[in-house]
Amino acid sequence: MNLSWYPIFLREMLLFKRKLLRLGYLFSAMVVPVIYLITFGLGLGRNVQIQGTDYLSYLIPGLVAMSSMNNSYTWVASALNLNRLYFKTFQVFVQAPVSPFAIMIGEVLAGMVKGLFASVLILIVGLITARELYITPVFMAALLLNCFMFACLGVITGMITKSHEDTSTYNNFFIMPMAFFSGTFFPIDRMPYLLKMVIYIFPLTHTNILIRKNQLDAEAIVSLTVILAYALIFFVYGERLIKNYNE
Template structure:
């Protein structure tokens, strides 16, 4: 039983997050990269290009939502945990406090999910203004929540294993950035060279992009859902064990 041990961890992150929300620069930074992609690819190609039965802009928005939720859920947790562990030394206080490792994990992951959902919400607001066929289904919401949970859990893993703050940027460049471009965000996976497709289908964001664009769950979507659940469970367990075994 985790109880409510997680709440102080979560509340601390939310208080810090609230302070960032009061800064106009944070709002712009959260939206900057997705908006650049939207302007470059979405409005550039606009409604003149059809993709999977809809205009390209309506196709692109769900991918940007998945990508934005990945980036923000992962990056905020990974950077904050790494800084707290190596530089501010506040993570050591959490470990020494009478709080279960699993509760620390839950608090960090939930905080990362909130930040990912916030950034995704900003993209959705722009999407409803610009896209013609954008709709929010229960499957869309479930996929978004699962995607945030999965990558926030991965952020904990990175924050725990990185030996320096520069290492977190290295992990981002090797894993997160390639997923953003080759995981089906901007174009379907079947347009990727056949030699690379097995690698791309291993990436969790690929399955998030498949699932988030479906109106109802078909066989392909069910496979992607199972894969995402397996990733989420595995990342959560690994992150919890890294916190439990922490000894610095």
């Protein structure tokens, strides 16, 4: 088996290990989801029922999906942008005898680890506080695919941005709206029809649908298909950007 992607993955993991020793990293990975958990989850808590369960149990899977999206995407996009434009280490990868496919795999797997790490922190809190939170095979599949999908999107953003400030622009226009309007905090069936049609385009919407399913019903299969399609498109496009890189 070709393991040419492993040095790239290992490099990111060694850098990630150094970050784990800093309290600030752990705090930054948890602060936003925990604020939402305290504000909405513990504030409304078990007094509000949504889709047959208490609001806290409804909210935790959404926060896991949102946290995995933010961390898988942001850390890959920012790191790749800095490595390409400022540190010039990405050019070493391109000039090395490593295929664009291997570079893509290494970066995406590293992004997935970072996304899963942040998600586990939220899950630990959720398992302690929520009464009806169950980690099913569908839940894990949705989480892994979500990390993969947004890590691929992070590669795309890291490759097309012209400055580090551009990554914040993409985050404000795409990632932040998805975090709030994709079913993280409330069911999307309560939204106006026209807005609902736009929301169903967001990939995170389908992660939120799938991650709350106990089994693969018709709606879950549709969402799973959409996620797989997005993941494939993002991966292929990201690999092509790496292959055609000529700065």
